[in-house]
Amino acid sequence: MTATLYAYAFLDEFVLLYPVYALLFADTGLSVRQISSLFILWSLTGVLLEIPSGAWADAVSRRLLLWLGPLLGAAGFALWVIFPSYWAFAAGFVLWGARGALGSGALEALVYEELELLGAADRYARVMGRAQAAGQVAVMTAMALAGPVLAAGGYPAVGAASVLACLLCAAAATRFPEHRTPGGEGDHWAATLRSGLAHARHDRSVRGALLLVPAVAAVWGALDEYTPLLVRETGVPDAAVPYLLVLIWAGVTAGSLLSGAAESLGRTGFAALLAASALLLAAGAITGTPAGIALIALAFGGFQLATVLADARLQQRIEDTGRATLTSVAGLGTEAVTIGVYGAYGALGPVLGHGTVFALCAVPYLVTAVLVRAPRRRR
Structure with missing residues (x-):
């Protein structure tokens, strides 16, 4: 499982648009205020979807959400470079926020429970730390490659590479093991949400x-x-x-x-x-x-x-x-x-x-x- 996790974490962050998307927005003519509004929209999407998506991950297959999320990210990045405009950027951020919400909670829960099944729950921090390190190496690699790719093919080339990384990330997610049985028909996501919040209370x-x-x-x-x-x-x-x-x-x-x-x-x-x-x-x-x-x-x-x-x-x-x-x-x-x-x-x-x-x-x-x-x- 760890090899799949590290590959997933790397591909999830290996997005060449990351270091240059602010330049794309500015070159399209957006003001600083408009760019800030996009960041807020991005975070608000996560706020609205974070808990419902977590409850959904407890009620259905977590692996399903982990491969669905990168596909939404791919669609959003494609919108950015094909139809560069404020509203296309806004739609892309909504899709990107949904992508993050689907993976948040689902990934941590899947990894912890699979390790627990193997009697290795005490290795969780080490495994997740290495996974995040893989993602951070991907970010640095993307920073190094974004400039040459942008110079060679412009924003369409950077966008195409980013979409490809998302598709490969979704493919990697299908390789995750999942021995947990999703909830049945009576185990609606809302009931799962109430149960989880009651545990916290x-x-x-x-x-x-x-x-x-x-x-x-x-x-x-x-x-x-x-x-x-x-x-x-x-x-x-x-x-x-x-x-x-x-x-x-x-x-x-x-x-x-x-x-x-x-x-x-x-x-x-x-x-x-x-x-x-x-x-x-x-x-x-x-x-x-x-x-x-x-x-x-x-x-x-x-x-x-x-x-x-x-x-x-x-x-x-x-x-x-x-x-x-x-x-x-x-x-x-x-x-x-x-x-x-x-x-x-x-x-x-x-x-x-x-x-x-x-x-x-x-x-x-x-x-x-x-x-x-x-x-x-x-x-």
Whole structure:
């Protein structure tokens, strides 16, 4: 199963449009406000579909959703390059958001339960960390290839390569093993949703794990969209921006690969990881120099490691019933906080500058570290 998972994770992120789609929008004539509205539409789609898709994954085949999602992504990318316009971009983002929602929850639940069936549930963090590292290597590879492909064939060539990657990703998903039996006719997805949410209401440890995932994953995930602007603000020429972005993604990849070794971190170690990453983020952003980007890379690597560990702790606390549903609840929280970060950044960025806003975004992580480390209240 792990080979299929790593191939799926690589192909899922091997999209040459990723590093250049903002250029496509700008070259089509979209304003910054219009581009921002597309990002918000993308996140809102995830918010609306996250929990229903998770409940659907618990009621039907999870493998079905994992190969259906990339097909929606392929359709969206095709729209972008065949009919480049605001409304085509909006439709593509809706399809892309639906693609993400279908995979979110379903993938984690399938992997955890297949490992559990093999008696290897304790390897979940290590396996998922490596899968995310494969995806991050795909992102860096796509960054390296996007420029030459764009120069050779323009946006149609980049779009065609992206559609092909999505189709190959869907084909890889059909190879996932799934020994779980989907719910029967009486096990409607709405009933599955109610069952999963009831489990969260009655289990305090599950509620805490559900809150921890968006607290760790959302802020740095939103900041990633603004890293090109932060890098440009350091004064480097535009031609050097992709290379510094690759440095940041190398840090993220390292964080994924360290997840297996860090599985044994307790509350104190986890809090220290968040606090150290927050301080690195603030220090790197405030310097305003290319050297500071190395500190940002270390910070993002720490946040990625914390994200994998937070997901692993959530999976360990969920009973078999409603696993994909509750994972999607965590995903919903992440999307909701992400929209808030986009809004705050849009308000503060033009006034304070990118470096200052990045530094301010370290504060929520320091607060989370204090809460994680705080002694648990006794009943």
